Amino acid sequence: MTEPLRAIALFGGTFDPVHFGHLRMALELREALHFDEMRLLPSHQPRHRQSPGVSSAHRRQMLALAIGDCAELTLDDRELRRGGDTYTVDTLEELRAELGESLSISFCMGLDSLLTLPRWHRWQRLLDLAHLVVVARPGWQLPSQGEVAELISSRSAPPSDLRRLPAGRILLREQTPLPISATAVRQLIARGQSPRFLLPDAVLEYIEDNGLYRTAAASDR
Ligand SMILES: Nc1ncnc2c1ncn2[C@@H]1O[C@H](COP(=O)(O)OP(=O)(O)OP(=O)(O)O)[C@@H](O)[C@H]1O
C-alpha cells in the first residue's frame, strides 16, 4: 500500500469578523479528515463582494485572538501580505510553487461558497491545484442541475482520496450546523445588541476596544 500524502487544508474567508461557525468548522474538519495542518486564510480584497467593514489588520488581529493557543488551527496571512484583489487561484498557485506537487491541498468552504464557484476567477483551474471540501450550511441546498451539480457528480470522492491524490476531488460533508454569520454579528453590534456567545470573548473585547462595526455602513456589507 502507498504511503498517504501529507495533507494541508486552507479555510479561506473574509472573517469580518471571525465567529464560532468558522472555528468549529475548521476544527471539526481538521480532526475528522486528519489534516496535518488547518490554516485559516483571510482574504484581503475580495472582488466578489463589498469591501470588508474593517481593515485587513483588524481582521488579522481578530483571527489571531480567536485561534489563541489552539494548536490545531494556524493563520496564513499571505493574501493580506500580497495585497491587491484576492483570487484563490493565485494563492493556490503560489502554494503549489512553494510546497510542491506531491502534497495534498484541500480548500474548505461552506456550501454557499461552492454555489458561487462558476463566478470565481479562473475557477476551472482550482481543481488542478486543490481538492474542495464543502460543508453544509444551514439555509443552503445542493443544486440539482447546472454547472455546480455537474461538477459535484463528476468530482465527488470518498475522504480517503484526500490523502491519496494531491488535488482534483470534491468532498461534501455534514457537520454540526451552526447558523451563525458575520453579517448577523455586525448587525447586532450596529443595533447596540450583544453578539456574545456567537464569537470568542477575546474577539468581542477587541471589537469593543476598537469601536468596530458600530455604524450601519460597516455592518451592512
Ligand atoms: N456558520 C457557518 N457554517 C458553515 N460554514 C460557514 C459558516 N459561516 C461561514 N462559513 C463559511 O466560511 C467561509 C468564510 O465565510 P465568511 O468569512 O464570508 O463568513 P460569513 O459568516 O459567511 O460572512 P458574511 O455574513 O459577511 O458573508 C465561507 O466558505 C462560508 O461558507
Ligand SMILES: O=C(O)c1ccc[n+]([C@@H]2O[C@H](COP(=O)([O-])O)[C@@H](O)[C@H]2O)c1
Ligand atoms: O477567487 C475568487 O474569485 C473567489 C471568489 C469568491 C470567493 N473566494 C474565496 O472563497 C473564500 C470564502 O469567501 P467569502 O466571501 O465567503 O469570505 C475566501 O477565501 C475567498 O477569497 C474566491
